[in-house]
Amino acid sequence: MSDSKILNxxxxxxxxxxxxxxxxxxxxxxxxGFGASPLGNAFGPIDAEEGTRAVHLAIDEGINFFDVSPYxxxxxAEERLGQALLGKRDRVVLTTKCGRxxxxxxxxxxxxxxxxxxxxLRRLRTDYIDLWLAHDVEFGHAEQIVNETIPAMxxxxxxxxxxxxxxxxxxxKVLMHIAEKAPVDCIxxxxxxxxxxxxxxTVLMPFAEKLAxxxxxxxxxxxxxxxxxxxxxxxxxxxKVRLAVKEAQSFCRMxxxxxxxxxxxxxxxxxxxxxxxxxxxxxxxxxxxLRAYRNSPDRDLMRQIKTILAPVSNMQWPSGTLxxxx
Ligand code: NAD
Numbered sequence: 495m496s497d498s499k500i501l502n503x504x505x506x507x508x509x510x511x512x513x514x515x516x517x518x519x520x521x522x523x524x525x526x527g528f529g530a531s532p533l534g535n536a537f538g539p540i541d542a543e544e545g546t547r548a549v550h551l552a553i554d555e556g557i558n559f560f561d562v563s564p565y566x567x568x569x570x571a572e573e574r575l576g577q578a579l580l581g582k583r584d585r586v587v588l589t590t591k592c593g594r595x596x597x598x599x600x601x602x603x604x605x606x607x608x609x610x611x612x613x614x615l616r617r618l619r620t621d622y623i624d625l626w627l628a629h630d631v632e633f634g635h636a637e638q639i640v641n642e643t644i645p646a647m648x649x650x651x652x653x654x655x656x657x658x659x660x661x662x663x664x665x666x667k668v669l670m671h672i673a674e675k676a677p678v679d680c681i682x683x684x685x686x687x688x689x690x691x692x693x694x695x696t697v698l699m700p701f702a703e704k705l706a707x708x709x710x711x712x713x714x715x716x717x718x719x720x721x722x723x724x725x726x727x728x729x730x731x732x733x734k735v736r737l738a739v740k741e742a743q744s745f746c747r748m749x750x751x752x753x754x755x756x757x758x759x760x761x762x763x764x765x766x767x768x769x770x771x772x773x774x775x776x777x778x779x780x781x782x783x784l785r786a787y788r789n790s791p792d793r794d795l796m797r798q799i800k801t802i803l804a805p806v807s808n809m810q811w812p813s814g815t816l817x818x819x820x
Contacts, residue, residue, distance in 0.1 A: 511556040511787065514768050517708030519658045519679050521624055523587050525762065526787055527559035528552045528780075529712060529773035533574040534567020537718050537726050540775040542574060549578035551777045553585050555784055559769055561682070561712070563591035563629050564614060572617040583620050589682075590614045591629035591662060593643060602634040604646035611655050626656040627682055631663045632814025636672055644676040660708075664813040665820040666697045673707060682771070684712035687764060689720055689742075689757050689799060690735065691808050699766050711761060712771040720757035722747075730811040738806040742799050749795065756799060758783055759791035 512525040531537075533545045549560070562575050572590060579586060592610040593602040615621060626647060631639050639661070647659045660680035663669050669681050681702060687694035694711065702709045719725040719739050729736075746753040761770040774780050812819045 511784075513558070515708070516625065516658070516768050517679050517702075518706050519625075519708065521587050521658065521708075523559035523769050524557045525769055526557055526783060527561055527710065527769040527771035528557050529771045530560060530562040530571050530575045531566040532571075532773045532775035533562070533578075534569075534571030536566055536571075537773065537775070544776040545574055546578040547777045548774050548780050549575065550582075551780045552774065553582055555780070557780070557784075558585060559587050559589070559771070561589040561710070561771055562618070563594065563627075564610065564617075565591070565594040565596065565629060568596060569613075569617060572614060576618040576620070580619060587624045588618065588620065589625040589627060590618060590623055591627045592647070593631070593634060594629035600630070600633045602628065602631075602638050602643040604642050607643055607646040608650065611650050615655065622654060623656045625658045625660060625680055626650075627660045627662045627680070629662055630814070631661045631672055632665050632668050632818040635815075636668060636675075636818065639672050640676040644672075644678065662712075665818055666693065667820050668814065668818040670698065670701045673701075673705065677705075678707060680708040680710065680768075682710040682712055684771075685716055687711050687761060687767070688714050688716050689760050689796075690716050690731075690739075690803055690806065691810070693808055695764075695766070703766070708768040709766070710769055710771050711764070711767040714758050714761035714770050714772050715754055716757075718773070721754040722752070730813070732806075732809055732811065735806045735809050738803050742802045745799065745802055751792070751795060752782070753799070755782065755786040755789070756791065756796055758786040759789070760796055762787055763791060 513522045515522055532540055562571050564572055592607050594600055628639055628643050650656055651659055658679040660678045661669060661672055662682035673681060683694055683698055715721055717729055743753055772783055
């Protein structure tokens with residue numbers, strides 16, 4: 495099937511994507527963002543050609559926000575995204591990260607940060623990054639992130655290598671603690687607002703709104719869990735959550751509906767965040783996710799799925815050093 499045909503289904507919502515300003519920056523990004531971790535095989539090997547076509551289709555359909563990291567596929571995702579963006583760089587708002595380089599490889603020192611930007615620029619075949627995030631800050635020491643990492647990132651911002659600076663991570667408290675001490679332009683939070691969890695709404699958003707910091711809501715499918723597929727083996731969610739999701743999958747199968755579509759619509763319905771960042775690896779997924787945006791959600795079905803998942807609602811897992819866990 496051709497990539498344009500993938501999008502030919504009947505759509506109810508306006509076919510134009512909405513764009514929102516990231517905090518106080520001049521970045522305007524699409525309400526759906528393209529998460530590029532799958533391009534680094536984070537969820538299993540992908541067809542690189544399909545990955546490139548996914549990027550191109552997303553851009554042609556108006557998705558302008560792309561997020562990657564040197565960590566994804568140990569630089570593979572940056573390489574693949576850089577290749578796919580050749581000739582199209584000026585049509586996207588590009589985010590990459592620094593400080594995390596492997597499952598257990600972290601280095602938030604100023605010297606590594608300075609080296610990191612040069613490596614990312616080379617792999618992404620560009621001479622500037624729009625939004626640069628310290629990656630998974632809960633694995634570092636908050637004091638170092640505040641006094642060394644973010645100042646080093648700001649210095650590279652002054653040199654024009656990056657336009658804006660932010661942080662990403664899982665526990666909410668440490669993100670807020672750091673942002674309070676060292677002003678940032680944006681916070682990327684993942685697995686804190688979707689069909690399984692919603693504490694971003696009560697914990698992070700009031701803080702971010704008070705300081706006018708842009709918030710990216712990543713992993714609307716709870717890192718691939720809220721789909722028809724089995725969650726990846728490395729997924730940190732407790733077994734109870736996996737079992738409840740299986741029940742929701744069976745329910746959706748019986749009703750002939752797509753759990754991923756409803757899960758994504760749940761997040762897209764949340765206006766407080768700047769964008770919903772979903773990982774995509776093929777034109778088919780791009781098409782399905784744009785349809786999810788354009789179709790009106792079935793709120794009754796959404797409520798029923800929420801009820802199935804209610805017993806495991808807001809269950810979390812530890813991430814980072816002991817001092818930084820929520
Ligand atoms: P996600 O919840 O977006 O799920 C992605 C998975 O779902 C992938 O396997 C993808 O191929 C699949 N998928 C996408 N659309 C689908 C559809 N319609 N039907 C079925 N399957 C579908 O999880 P994610 O990729 O981890 O999160 C999104 C992005 O956010 C990442 O790619 C990354 O860019 C970013 N992120 C950043 C951090 C961080 O900075 N610490 C953490 C998590 C995610």
